[in-house]
Amino acid sequence: MNLVSEETTHAIELAFAKLRQRSGFTERPSQVQLAMLLSDLIGGGQRGLFEAPTGLGKSLATLIPAVAHAIAGKRIIIATYTNVLAEQYWHKDLPTALSLFEENPSTAFLIGRQRYVCLTALDETDPHVVDVVRARSTLGIESEFRKIVPKSGRELSQLWQKAAAPPVCPARLCPMYDECFYYEARRKAETASIVITNHSVVIQDAIMAQASADGTGPLGKYDFLILDEAHDFLQAATNGLEFELSPPNLSALLGILGRCENALLNLAEMSGEEAAWRRDCASLRTAAENSQRRLSMPPDLLTEPGILAAAPGNLAETEQIKAASTQNGKAFAEGIAQTVGEACATFVSAMERRGLAWRSDLGERARQATDGIRNYSTYIREFGLGCQSVLEPQGVSVSYLGNNRSETKIRRDIIGLAEPLTELLWNRVPYAALSATMVLDGSFDFFKNASGARPDFEEVLPTPFDFATQAAVYLPKAGAIPDPSVARQQGSEPAYYRALARELGEIIEACEGRTLALFHSRKEMEGVFSMMMVPEDFPILMQPKFGAGNVGERFRDDPATSLFALRSFWTGFDAPGETLSCVALVRVPFEVPVEPPQIARAAYMRLQGQDPFREFTLANTKMLMRQGAGRLIRTTEDVGIIALLDPRLRTKRYGAEILDNLPSGMRTFDDIADAVGWIHR
Ligand code: SF4
Structure with missing residues (x-):
C-alpha cells in the first residue's frame, strides 16, 4: 500500500527536476528509482534492503526522499559507518539536497562523544586555543579541530588526545555545559527532523533507549532509520556490544573514580565522614590498580589465553569450545573479573547510600554534588555489570582471555547478533539498509542471517557502469x-x-x-x-x-x-x-x-x-x-x-x-x- 502523499511525491520529483538543471549532473535512472523506493518505505513504515552500486548517486537518492518526508513531519536518522562519510553527507550532500526544496526541515549532526573537543579539558591544557576553537568551530569535532588549531604533527595530536571529550563527564554541572559542542549536538539530535550520524551512535542510542523508562535514547523517538555502508553495520554492532577488561579500560575507571572522590569530598568532610568516604574509594581503587598491574605483566603460564565461558549452555559443551578453553588462565581471569565486578557494585551502593544521607542532611549543595556524579556512578555500575558478563555470558556470546607480548585482556564478545539486533533495532523502527555490496550469490541471505534483519522489501539496483x-x-x-x-x-x-x-x-x-x-x-x-x-x-x-x-x-x-x-x-x-x-x-x-x-x-x-x-x-x-x-x-x-x-x-x-x-x-x-x-x- 502506498502511503506517500501526492505532495511528498511531487516534492521529490521537483527536487530531481531541479537537480537535472544543475551543471555537471549525470542522469542515472537507478538514482531516482532508489529515491522513490525509499520514499515508499518511509511512507509505509516498512523495512528494506538495497544493493546500491557505486556511482549511482546514493547519498542524494537517500537525502532527497528523507528531506521530503521530514518536511511532511517524519523524523529520519541517516547513519554511515565512517565519520568521513557522515561528514561528507553533512557538509556536501545535505546542503545540496536542502537547496532543492522550498522549505527546509531542522537538521543535526552527531557522532561519538570522544570525537568532540571538550572545552573544559582544552582550557586546562592550552587556554589560548580555546578562543580559536570557540571562534572558528561549527561542529567542534576532531577533523575540524585539526584544521583550525595552529599546530601540527605530534604537537597537534598530543593536544587532541588531551582535549578530546572524556567517556563520561559532569554534563549539566560542567561550567561549560551551555557551550559544549557535544551536548549542543546531542540537544539538536534529540529533536531534529533529519539527523546525520554513524552506526555506533545508532547502536548506543538503541542500548540506552532499551534501558530508559520512556524508551528513547539520545536520538529521541524517530520514524525511520537509513543505514548506509550497511555491510559494516555488523562490525559496529559487535564493537558496541563488547566488553573489555584491560589496562587502558581500568585506567579510565580509575580516572572516573578519582573525579567521583573529589566531587563528593566536601560533603564527606562536612558530614564528618571523610575517612569513611576515602576508604570506600580506596577499596575500588585497590581492586582496579591490582588488576591493572596483573594484566600488565608479561603473559606467563598463569595467563594462558583461551576461552573462559560461552553461552548458550550447549555451545559451552562443544568439543571445539572445550579444546580452546584455558585451564590455567581461567582462575586468573575470573578472579580479576570477580574482584573488579564486586568492588564496582560495592562502591556504587556505598556512594548511593551516602548520597541519600547527605542530601537529606545537607540539602541543596548535596543535591547538586550528587547529581553531578550521576553519569560517573552509571559508568562504574555498568563496568561492574560488564565484569559479571565475563563470568556468565548471556545470549550467544563468549568470554575469553587474550594477550599480546606486553599485556593481557579479558573480553566478552557477542557472536550471534541476530537476536540482540532484532530486539534493539529491527523490531523497534522501520529501516532501509543500503550498501554497494550486500548481495552474495544473488541473494541478501548472508546479511539477513548474520544481522537478523527481516525486510519487507529487497532490491538490487543496476550499476551505472558498463x-x-x-x-x-x-x-x-x-x-x-x-x-x-x-x-x-x-x-x-x-x-x-x-x-x-x-x-x-x-x-x-x-x-x-x-x-x-x-x-x-x-x-x-x-x-x-x-x-x-x-x-x-x-x-x-x-x-x-x-x-x-x-x-x-x-x-x-x-x-x-x-x-x-x-x-x-x-x-x-x-x-x-x-x-x-x-x-x-x-x-x-x-x-x-x-x-x-x-x-x-x-x-x-x-x-x-x-x-x-x-x-x-x-x-x-x-x-x-x-x-x-x-x-x-x-x-x-x-x-x-x-x-x-x-x-x-x-x-x-x-x-x-x-x-x-x-x-x-x-x-x-x-x-x-x-x-x-x-x-x-
Ligand atoms: S560538558 Fe563534558 S564534554 Fe562538555 S565541556 Fe564540559 S566536561 Fe567537556
Whole structure:
C-alpha cells in the first residue's frame, strides 16, 4: 500500500527536476528509482534492503526522499559507518539536497562523544586555543579541530588526545555545559527532523533507549532509520556490544573514580565522614590498580589465553569450545573479573547510600554534588555489570582471555547478533539498509542471517557502469604462481613471494604504475615488497605498520606510483581517474578461525546445522573480494584491470563461486599485455 502523499511525491520529483538543471549532473535512472523506493518505505513504515552500486548517486537518492518526508513531519536518522562519510553527507550532500526544496526541515549532526573537543579539558591544557576553537568551530569535532588549531604533527595530536571529550563527564554541572559542542549536538539530535550520524551512535542510542523508562535514547523517538555502508553495520554492532577488561579500560575507571572522590569530598568532610568516604574509594581503587598491574605483566603460564565461558549452555559443551578453553588462565581471569565486578557494585551502593544521607542532611549543595556524579556512578555500575558478563555470558556470546607480548585482556564478545539486533533495532523502527555490496550469490541471505534483519522489501539496483567495456580480468596462466596454502605447508614461501613479485612487476610496468595491490597479511606484503624490481620511474608505496599514514593521498596524487596495502584499503578506498588502472587482489583473503570469537562462532554455526566454512568464512571472503575489486571502477570514465593472482581461483571449486560474484560481462585475459592493450583499445 502506498502511503506517500501526492505532495511528498511531487516534492521529490521537483527536487530531481531541479537537480537535472544543475551543471555537471549525470542522469542515472537507478538514482531516482532508489529515491522513490525509499520514499515508499518511509511512507509505509516498512523495512528494506538495497544493493546500491557505486556511482549511482546514493547519498542524494537517500537525502532527497528523507528531506521530503521530514518536511511532511517524519523524523529520519541517516547513519554511515565512517565519520568521513557522515561528514561528507553533512557538509556536501545535505546542503545540496536542502537547496532543492522550498522549505527546509531542522537538521543535526552527531557522532561519538570522544570525537568532540571538550572545552573544559582544552582550557586546562592550552587556554589560548580555546578562543580559536570557540571562534572558528561549527561542529567542534576532531577533523575540524585539526584544521583550525595552529599546530601540527605530534604537537597537534598530543593536544587532541588531551582535549578530546572524556567517556563520561559532569554534563549539566560542567561550567561549560551551555557551550559544549557535544551536548549542543546531542540537544539538536534529540529533536531534529533529519539527523546525520554513524552506526555506533545508532547502536548506543538503541542500548540506552532499551534501558530508559520512556524508551528513547539520545536520538529521541524517530520514524525511520537509513543505514548506509550497511555491510559494516555488523562490525559496529559487535564493537558496541563488547566488553573489555584491560589496562587502558581500568585506567579510565580509575580516572572516573578519582573525579567521583573529589566531587563528593566536601560533603564527606562536612558530614564528618571523610575517612569513611576515602576508604570506600580506596577499596575500588585497590581492586582496579591490582588488576591493572596483573594484566600488565608479561603473559606467563598463569595467563594462558583461551576461552573462559560461552553461552548458550550447549555451545559451552562443544568439543571445539572445550579444546580452546584455558585451564590455567581461567582462575586468573575470573578472579580479576570477580574482584573488579564486586568492588564496582560495592562502591556504587556505598556512594548511593551516602548520597541519600547527605542530601537529606545537607540539602541543596548535596543535591547538586550528587547529581553531578550521576553519569560517573552509571559508568562504574555498568563496568561492574560488564565484569559479571565475563563470568556468565548471556545470549550467544563468549568470554575469553587474550594477550599480546606486553599485556593481557579479558573480553566478552557477542557472536550471534541476530537476536540482540532484532530486539534493539529491527523490531523497534522501520529501516532501509543500503550498501554497494550486500548481495552474495544473488541473494541478501548472508546479511539477513548474520544481522537478523527481516525486510519487507529487497532490491538490487543496476550499476551505472558498463563493466564489459570499462574493465577486464587478468588471471595468470596455470602454474605461473604457486598455490599459497601449499607454499605455507611446504615452507616454500620465498618461491611464492618471488613469483608474486615477478607478476606484480610485470603488471606495474604494463600499467605504468597506477596499481593498487591488496594483500591479506603484512608478512606476505613485506616479503613480496622486498623482492620487487621495477624501474625507478614507477615507485611503490607500502602501507605503514600502524594506520594508513598518507600513502592513500600520495598514491592518488601521482599516477606513476603503485601502492601495496592491507585490509583497510580493501573497502572504502576511493581513487577515481587514471591514477588507478589496476587492482591486484593478491590472495583470496580467507580468515583462519584461530581467535576465540571465531572458534565460538564456528562451533555455534555447527550446532545450528550450518557449515561455518561455506556460510561464514567463504561468504565473507566472497564479499571482501567483491569489495576489493570494487576499488577499480569509481566513475563512468574509469577503465582498468582486476588482476586475480591466487591460482586457487582456477583450481578450487570455490574459485568459480568467487568469480561469479564479481561484476558480470568482463573479458578475462591470461596475459597482462593483452589485457592492457584491450583496455586501451
Ligand atoms: S560538558 Fe563534558 S564534554 Fe562538555 S565541556 Fe564540559 S566536561 Fe567537556
